[in-house]
Amino acid sequence: MDNHSHNDHSAFKINTLVWGSLYALTIISVWVTHFDLTTFAVAVALGVASVKAVLVAAYFMHLKFESKILSIMVIVTLLVFTTFIILTLIDYSNR
Numbered sequence: 163m164d165n166h167s168h169n170d171h172s173a174f175k176i177n178t179l180v181w182g183s184l185y186a187l188t189i190i191s192v193w194v195t196h197f198d199l200t201t202f203a204v205a206v207a208l209g210v211a212s213v214k215a216v217l218v219a220a221y222f223m224h225l226k227f228e229s230k231i232l233s234i235m236v237i238v239t240l241l242v243f244t245t246f247i248i249l250t251l252i253d254y255s256n257r
Contacts, residue, residue: 180221187214201255208247 191210199206220226225233 176221180217183217184214187217204251204254 187210191207194203194206194210219236225236
């Protein structure tokens with residue numbers, strides 16, 4: 163029973179740290195809007211959103227604790243998505 167209590171405490175600590183990181187990243191994404199970043203604004207927003215998405219997927223959706231094949235499928239999907247985002251940004255910058 164002592165081991166179970168320790169695991170609950172560790173999970174609470176990790177979840178609190180992840181929540182604090184998500185909160186800090188949200189503050190950063192709001193703070194960045196006060197600067198005139200012109201062409202980099204979208205890149206910064208996508209970067210912060212990507213970090214937040216990885217944190218949510220890994221810890222709150224328990225992807226970190228799932229099988230490797232599921233992690234590989236998610237990584238491949240994210241790579242395809244990132245490729246489309248990059249191609250869209252290239253198209254948008256050439257207009």
